[in-house]
Amino acid sequence: MKRSFKDDFNMMAMLLIPIAVAVNLVGFQLANVLRLPIFLDTIGTILVGVIAGPWVALLAGLITNLINAIFNPVYLPYALTSMAIGVGAGLLSKYGFFKKIPKTIVSGIIITFIAVIVSAPITVLVFGGATGNTSSLITATFLASGQQLWSAVFSSTFITEIADKVVSVLIVYFIVQKMSDRYLSKMNYGYLYMKRNNKK
Amino acid sequence: MKQNFLLQLHPLTKFYFSLFILVAVLIIPGYIFSFAVFPILVLIAILAGVTKEFLSIVLKALLSVLVIVFIMQMFFYPGDDVLWKAGIFSITQEGLDYGLLLTSRILAIGAVFILFFRMTEVRDFVKSLEDKGLPPMGAYVVLSTLQIIPEMRRQANTIMEAQKTRGVETEGSLFVRAKAFIPTLTPLILSSIASTEERAITLESRAFSAPVKKTSLHQLTKNSADRILPIVYVVILAGLLVWRFFL
Numbered sequence: 001m002k003r004s005f006k007d008d009f010n011m012m013a014m015l016l017i018p019i020a021v022a023v024n025l026v027g028f029q030l031a032n033v034l035r036l037p038i039f040l041d042t043i044g045t046i047l048v049g050v051i052a053g054p055w056v057a058l059l060a061g062l063i064t065n066l067i068n069a070i071f072n073p074v075y076l077p078y079a080l081t082s083m084a085i086g087v088g089a090g091l092l093s094k095y096g097f098f099k100k101i102p103k104t105i106v107s108g109i110i111i112t113f114i115a116v117i118v119s120a121p122i123t124v125l126v127f128g129g130a131t132g133n134t135s136s137l138i139t140a141t142f143l144a145s146g147q148q149l150w151s152a153v154f155s156s157t158f159i160t161e162i163a164d165k166v167v168s169v170l171i172v173y174f175i176v177q178k179m180s181d182r183y184l185s186k187m188n189y190g191y192l193y194m195k196r197n198n199k200k
Numbered sequence: 201m202k203q204n205f206l207l208q209l210h211p212l213t214k215f216y217f218s219l220f221i222l223v224a225v226l227i228i229p230g231y232i233f234s235f236a237v238f239p240i241l242v243l244i245a246i247l248a249g250v251t252k253e254f255l256s257i258v259l260k261a262l263l264s265v266l267v268i269v270f271i272m273q274m275f276f277y278p279g280d281d282v283l284w285k286a287g288i289f290s291i292t293q294e295g296l297d298y299g300l301l302l303t304s305r306i307l308a309i310g311a312v313f314i315l316f317f318r319m320t321e322v323r324d325f326v327k328s329l330e331d332k333g334l335p336p337m338g339a340y341v342v343l344s345t346l347q348i349i350p351e352m353r354r355q356a357n358t359i360m361e362a363q364k365t366r367g368v369e370t371e372g373s374l375f376v377r378a379k380a381f382i383p384t385l386t387p388l389i390l391s392s393i394a395s396t397e398e399r400a401i402t403l404e405s406r407a408f409s410a411p412v413k414k415t416s417l418h419q420l421t422k423n424s425a426d427r428i429l430p431i432v433y434v435v436i437l438a439g440l441l442v443w444r445f446f447l
Contacts, residue, residue: 009337011400011403011404011408011409012396012397012400014337014340014341015396015399015400016393016396017341017345018341018344018345018347018348019348019352019389019392019393019396021345021348021349022345022348022349022351022352022392023352023385023388023389023392025349025352025353026349026352026353026356026385026388027385029353029356030356030360030381030384030385031381033360033370034370034377034378034380034381035377036374036377036378036381037374040381043385047389059341063341063342063345066342067342067345067346067349069313070317070322071257071261071317072260072261073261073262073309073310073313073314074261074262074265074306074310076313126306127265127269127302127306128269128272128273128277128298128299128302129269129272129273129276130268130269130272131265131268131269136268136272139272140272140276143272143275143276144276144289149276171381171382171385174382174386175385175386175389175390178386178390179390179393183393183394183397186397
């Protein structure tokens with residue numbers, strides 16, 4: 001099926017964006033309330049990527065960070081990370097990576113790499129290596145043990161991101177499984193996950 | 201009631217001011233200018249009457265980042281000019297300088313954007329972008345996001361209370377707490393996306409995606425300061441660039 005860039009932005013997809021942004025923020029807050037050691041702040045972006053495609057997810061990631069930046073400008077440079085995660089999730093979904101659990105975990109690992117590759121340079125170039133979240137402590141430990149700045153930031157980002165992203169994609173997988181065919185049929189990439197379609 | 205002059209400026213005038221500070225901070229070398237920006241911003245905040253909110257958000261959002269960035273650079277930035285040493289830790293002059301430079305820039309740029317959003321309603325800012333050519337759909341998405349967030353937080357709390365009532369544990373070991381996450385988030389997302397269909401119908405019934413020019417109840421006006429200030433910014437920036445690279 002071939003579709004143009006503009007078709008991705010239909011009314012239903014655009015209305016999904018506010019929900020996705022709110023899910024990102026509320027997911028992060030819930031993880032805080034439950035005192036979980038991971039952020040879970042990209043569930044909404046990944047969800048949009050899976051059912052509405054990479055470009056809508058790019059927009060959802062951008063808006064998430066813009067709205068976060070209203071209260072904390074530190075989030076602003078990381079808009080690039082959110083956008084990259086959205087595009088990555090969308091492309092993986094297009095090639096059927098979210099249909100079964102093993103492939104979902106693989107896509108979680110791929111998304112982790114995307115997140116690390118995009119966010120580590122931002123951390124180094126904009127903030128000199130640390131922004132004050134949990135990974136700063138790990139970065140400092142690596143640096144104290146004699147590692148170079150870039151490799152220390154890359155490894156500490158990877159350690160904090162891997163669990164976060166794999167759990168996030170699994171949550172997205174279970175949520176998409178629970179969505180009704182009626183709703184999925186209205187989303188651009190929803191046909192991939194419709195139960196009736198998959199029986200053939 | 202006479203409104204504050206600064207608050208009455210056009211949103212884009214204030215936004216250009218933030219961009220102006222951002223570029224100026226990056227052009228001018230050294231940390232003295234960037235640190236000097238902050239008192240100026242505080243002064244603007246006092247004149248605009250938003251001092252309290254401005255300072256409290258700066259403290260909450262930036263203070264911890266600044267401290268950690270500074271400490272990291274002080275201890276780990278490579279340099280030869282050692283000022284102080286204890287065991288494996290040493291403070292170098294280069295690290296101190298780079299730490300001050302980085303923190304001063306983060307402080308100036310972060311604070312100017314915090315100030316911008318304290319002085320501008322998001323609604324006005326989005327409207328000004330719409331006047332500049334942002335599609336109405338984009339404006340709707342941003343504004344409805346801001347409305348949905350508090351609504352969804354309330355709903356998340358309700359769902360969590362309900363799940364506690366039926367026996368989902370939210371206290372205890374990490375695994376127990378993690379297990380509470382899914383039964384809270386899944387109903388939240390599924391019920392929220394169910395509501396998008398109603399939104400779509402409501403919007404369509406008001407001809408939202410009809411290809412015509414929309415009228416708006418909310419209008420922004422520009423006064424003479426809004427026409428002069430952007431030109432002033434550009435002139436100063438051009439002067440700075442010339443000073444930095446040609447003199």
